[in-house]
Amino acid sequence: MPKADYFEDVYEVVRLIPVGRVSTYGAIAAYLGSKQGARMVGWAMNNCHARPDVPAHRVVNRQGVLTGKHFFGSPTAMQERLEAEGVLVKEDQVQQWDARFWDPSLELT
DNA sequence: GCTGTGACTTTTT
DNA sequence: TAAAAAGCCACAG
Numbered sequence: 001m002p003k004a005d006y007f008e009d010v011y012e013v014v015r016l017i018p019v020g021r022v023s024t025y026g027a028i029a030a031y032l033g034s035k036q037g038a039r040m041v042g043w044a045m046n047n048c049h050a051r052p053d054v055p056a057h058r059v060v061n062r063q064g065v066l067t068g069k070h071f072f073g074s075p076t077a078m079q080e081r082l083e084a085e086g087v088l089v090k091e092d093q094v095q096q097w098d099a100r101f102w103d104p105s106l107e108l109t
Numbered sequence: 110g111c112t113g114t115g116a117c118t119t120t121t122t
Numbered sequence: 123t124a125a126a127a128a129g130c131c132a133c134a135g
Contacts, residue, residue, distance in 0.1 A: 005132095006131080007132090029118085029130095034130070035118070035130090036117080036118065036130040037117090038130085039117050039132090040131050041117075043114090043115050046115070046116065061116075062118065067116050069116085070116080
């Protein structure tokens, strides 16, 4: 197995997010080892164009707000996609966020 | 080789 | 309580 870049690590975790669930940059960053590396995660998402199977729409900020929705090409694509998976979004904010939150560090042990 | 930027998070004023 | 600033790592120019 090739050494996964920091990005691939992020992509893999994001890809493991179950449908109907959402995760946060900080959670993924923490799972990688640096909670403050959340910016890197977001930045990795910026390069998510290189990965076709990266559900970046399942990744939101700490508040459960779709911060990067604007990067999806359409400001509503992210929200609609989340709703299509069963995640209700209101005002760019994930509903039942506390229940929808998926922590890789907890689920992946 | 150095500087700037980035879809965040946390702490302090 | 709200708002602002700092911190962090990695990639691109």
